[in-house]
Every structure is written in C-alpha cells, then in structure tokens.
Amino acid sequence: MDVRGNLPRAWFLAFACLLLSGASASGQTEPVEYNNLGISAYNAGRFKEAVAYFEKAYDGARDNQTVRRNLCNAHQAIANDLAKQSNFADATLHLSKAIGVDPENPSPLVQLGSYYLRMDRVSDAVFRLEEAIELRPGELDAHELLGEAYYRDNDLPSARVQWEYVLAMDPKRSELRERYDKAFREESVESDFNRAGSRHFKISYPKGMPYPLRARMLNVLEGAYWDIGKRLGGSYPPPPIQVIVYDAQQFTEATQMDANIGALYDGKIRAPMTDGSGQPLPEEEMKRRLIHEYVHVVVRNQLAEKAPWWLNEGLAEALSHSLEASELSLLHKAFTDGGAFHLSDLEAHQLKALGADPLRLAYAQAHATVSLLLTRFGQPRMTQFVSTLASGLKAEEALAKVYHRTYAKLEEEVRSAHQ
Ligand SMILES: [Zn+2]
Structure with a gap:
C-alpha cells in the first residue's frame, strides 16, 4: 500500500527583475546594459540567456545588489522549470549558485529546502529552511516547510510548533490543517514509543516490543536496502528512512485505515506487527510487508509521482x-x-x-x-x-x-x- 501524504504547496516563484539606472558612458558594454539585456531575456522566459547576461553584469559590478538579486532570480526561475520536470538534482545546483550570489535572500533557501524535501534529503532541508527563517523570521512558507521537515524526521513536537504558528497566522491553509490533524493523531498514539535504529532506518516502536523482534525487523530492512536497491538499478534512498511499528489497534488509530490494510508508506513506513488478537505476525508475513513497503520507498525515490x-x-x-x-x-x-x-x-x-x-x-x-x-x-x-x-x-x-x-x-x- 502506498498512501502519499500531500506535500506542502509547491513553492512557486514569481519575480520581477529590476532595472538599473544610469547609461553607458563609454563604447564598451556596461554592466547596466548587460543587466537590461538580462531583463529582456528574463521577461521573455529565456532564463538561461538571462543568466548569461546577468553574469556579465555581475562580473563588472560585483557589489551591486540589484544585479545580484536579478542573477539570483534567474537561477531560481531555471530551477523552477527543472523542478516541473522533476529534475531536482539540476534544480538544486542552480539554487546553490543563486544562494552564492545573493546570500541575504531567503527565497532561494526556501525553494532549495522544498526540493530537498521532495528528494527525501530531510536533514539538508532542515538546514536550509532554518537558515531562511534566520534571515527572515515569520516567512510562513518557510515555517510550514520546516514543520514538514521536522515531521519527516519524526520530531513531531517540533513540527507541531511550526505548524501551529503558521495556522495561527493564516488559518485558511486547509491542506496544512489536514496534515496537522494527522500528525496530532499520530502523536497521540506514538508519543511514548521508543526508538532504535540501524545504518539506514530509524524505527519507533511501542514500549514492550521485544528486542529480538525489533532486531529482526531492522535486519529485514537493511537486507532490503541493498537487495531492492540493486534489483531496481542501483537506487539507494538517503537515510534515515523512518519506520513506525504499531500493534494492530494502534495502527488503525494512528492511520485511520481499515483492518484489511497490511501496512502502508506515506513518507514513513507504518506497519502493525501484531494481528487483531494481539499475536505477533508470523515471520514470513512481517518480512513480506516490510519489503513491500520498502519497494515503495525506492520507487518514490526514483519516480516520485510518475x-x-x-x-x-x-x-x-x-x-x-x-x-x-x-x-x-x-x-x-x-x-x-x-x-x-x-x-x-x-x-x-x-x-x-x-x-x-x-x-x-x-x-x-x-x-x-x-x-x-x-x-x-x-x-x-x-x-x-x-x-x-x-x-x-x-x-x-x-x-x-x-x-x-x-x-x-x-x-x-x-x-x-x-x-
Ligand atoms: Zn503497496
């Protein structure tokens, strides 16, 4: 079963590039002219050409804030186009350049944070989003995405703080309200769970779950990490991959899923490890369910929504x-x-x-x-x-x-x- 939660709203950017005042005094092309050529290209949607012009303007006027911002905007626009084709790897390269030329601007940091989330690079996302908020506290999209990153990192209390702040400032965000309610429901079930981990997985489990069972589960998952990764063409999603294990009743309570659902993946693997009568699942069944869900992790990593x-x-x-x-x-x-x-x-x-x-x-x-x-x-x-x-x-x-x-x-x- 694969239930993808809604990702946060796409971070969509609309920029206006700024004109520089002043005219060329010499016969040489001045930064101001390159800047204006860049703006024409940008406004026509030719972002690569715009980057080339803005870079020339930037070479001649490194300290000019307007040129820096324009170059940054053009890189962000290219990144936005690449992201629409799900090419997040190249999009992030453009954003790193954008941040390099305009380091005081939170916008490319938020955009980069949202792409890292799409790539399941959760700790990179946290780092960039926290940076954005330090530059401009109160930027609601940044707070919402940071909440999402904490949530993915299984830090539910920190996620709730971010989301509560955003909902207080803008109660009309209905998708966020749903995510918040879901997280709250899960937290009420999982708050006293213990945690353990292996090289690639973090597992949260109810108190009292015996150690050998946990160890066997991690063993199955680590095996799947290499085996499935190899069988699907060398695909190894970035760790940690979050796994939440419940008893049958907790699973239904936290996920609101019918009893006939064996396990699910919604960005975290969620699996009940007992049957309805409280008996541990047979070993083979546990293995089957974990491997099934782990395949979804790899497929999502490779294909996202495709x-x-x-x-x-x-x-x-x-x-x-x-x-x-x-x-x-x-x-x-x-x-x-x-x-x-x-x-x-x-x-x-x-x-x-x-x-x-x-x-x-x-x-x-x-x-x-x-x-x-x-x-x-x-x-x-x-x-x-x-x-x-x-x-x-x-x-x-x-x-x-x-x-x-x-x-x-x-x-x-x-x-x-x-x-
Ligand atoms: Zn499935």
Whole structure:
C-alpha cells in the first residue's frame, strides 16, 4: 500500500527583475546594459540567456545588489522549470549558485529546502529552511516547510510548533490543517514509543516490543536496502528512512485505515506487527510487508509521482513474494468470467474508490503483470523501463519503447498465462 501524504504547496516563484539606472558612458558594454539585456531575456522566459547576461553584469559590478538579486532570480526561475520536470538534482545546483550570489535572500533557501524535501534529503532541508527563517523570521512558507521537515524526521513536537504558528497566522491553509490533524493523531498514539535504529532506518516502536523482534525487523530492512536497491538499478534512498511499528489497534488509530490494510508508506513506513488478537505476525508475513513497503520507498525515490499504480504496487508485490494460490484463483476467475481490469484503469495513484474485493483483484493483476515482465525480460529491462518513466514518458509510451508492446498486448499475455 502506498498512501502519499500531500506535500506542502509547491513553492512557486514569481519575480520581477529590476532595472538599473544610469547609461553607458563609454563604447564598451556596461554592466547596466548587460543587466537590461538580462531583463529582456528574463521577461521573455529565456532564463538561461538571462543568466548569461546577468553574469556579465555581475562580473563588472560585483557589489551591486540589484544585479545580484536579478542573477539570483534567474537561477531560481531555471530551477523552477527543472523542478516541473522533476529534475531536482539540476534544480538544486542552480539554487546553490543563486544562494552564492545573493546570500541575504531567503527565497532561494526556501525553494532549495522544498526540493530537498521532495528528494527525501530531510536533514539538508532542515538546514536550509532554518537558515531562511534566520534571515527572515515569520516567512510562513518557510515555517510550514520546516514543520514538514521536522515531521519527516519524526520530531513531531517540533513540527507541531511550526505548524501551529503558521495556522495561527493564516488559518485558511486547509491542506496544512489536514496534515496537522494527522500528525496530532499520530502523536497521540506514538508519543511514548521508543526508538532504535540501524545504518539506514530509524524505527519507533511501542514500549514492550521485544528486542529480538525489533532486531529482526531492522535486519529485514537493511537486507532490503541493498537487495531492492540493486534489483531496481542501483537506487539507494538517503537515510534515515523512518519506520513506525504499531500493534494492530494502534495502527488503525494512528492511520485511520481499515483492518484489511497490511501496512502502508506515506513518507514513513507504518506497519502493525501484531494481528487483531494481539499475536505477533508470523515471520514470513512481517518480512513480506516490510519489503513491500520498502519497494515503495525506492520507487518514490526514483519516480516520485510518475509511477503508475500498477507498476508501483506490482513491483512491491513481485519483489516481496511470489503469486499465492489465492491470487492465482482470483486471476483465473477474473480472466475466465470477465471482470479483469484494463491496465489503463490501474494507473491512478490511489484506487480509493474500489471496494475490498476489486482492490484485491487489482493488486493480483498488478502483481501478475510485473511478474510476467520480470520473468520474461529480466531485471535490466525493468530498470530501463523505470528510467524511461523517470525521463517523463507516459506509462504506455514507456512500455512501447522498452518492451515493444501496447497495454492491450500485455493484458492479453497476462490473461493467457492465467486463464
Ligand atoms: Zn503497496
């Protein structure tokens, strides 16, 4: 299960570049002229050209605050475009340059902090957002994002302080209100949890959970870190990855999820480790659930919102266990009697509208589809498929490019394997 919480509102920037007064006295191109050329390019949306002009202006007028701000703005605008294509790695490089030329400006710091959050680089995000707030206390977007960063770092009390401040100043932020309520609900369940950790994971668990169980869980997760990372083309999300373990009742209370949900990933892995009667889950079941959720961590790290549901859940299933008898009979029935889904119906991020039975079928189909792709074409082709999706192609286009088939053909192949 993969339930992504809403990320904070995108930090959107609109700048006006400033003209410099003064005219050129000599025959040489003066900083003021480069600045004005930069402004024309900027206003026409040609941000790279604008950067080139502003850099020339900056070379001739290093101390000029207007030129610095304009160069900073142009780098921020490029970063904003790159972020829209989910190219956060290059976006952050432009923001580092922006901060270098205009270090007193909190705006690129907030923008960089929000991208680090998107990249799950939580401690880098905290560092940059705290810097922004030191420069300009009361900047509400910075406080909201810093709250998010603390929340991701599992520091719920600090997150609440930030969010309460923002909500007091601007009560109309309804998405933040929802996140705040969710965090408050979780905190009331998790406040006296203990913590432990390994190289890549931090785990919060209810008092009284026996040490051997915790150790086994960390062991499974550390194993998954290397194994799944390798199987998905060398993808290793930045640590720490937060894991919250509950008993069955606490899980329902904190997540408000039905009892049929085995575990979920909403930026943190959340998993119940007992069944409804309080008995510890069997070892194999615990392993299956943790590995399933960890696959979501890796997929999110690689594809963010670009993973179609069937691929995200199909990989999580296929890499955590083989098709079970119950799934095989569901598939057989759906493919024989009708009622199977089209893959295009299984693309949306969340299939909330589905009831429990259709949802089970959707999972089984996703599992069977990804298993078929893995078995027939191997792991490297899957890695290629994932990176093609990451480059921005739609799911069926990427399928055509990498696997040379349409959805209809793939559906037919899965059907004939299970009819
Ligand atoms: Zn899942």
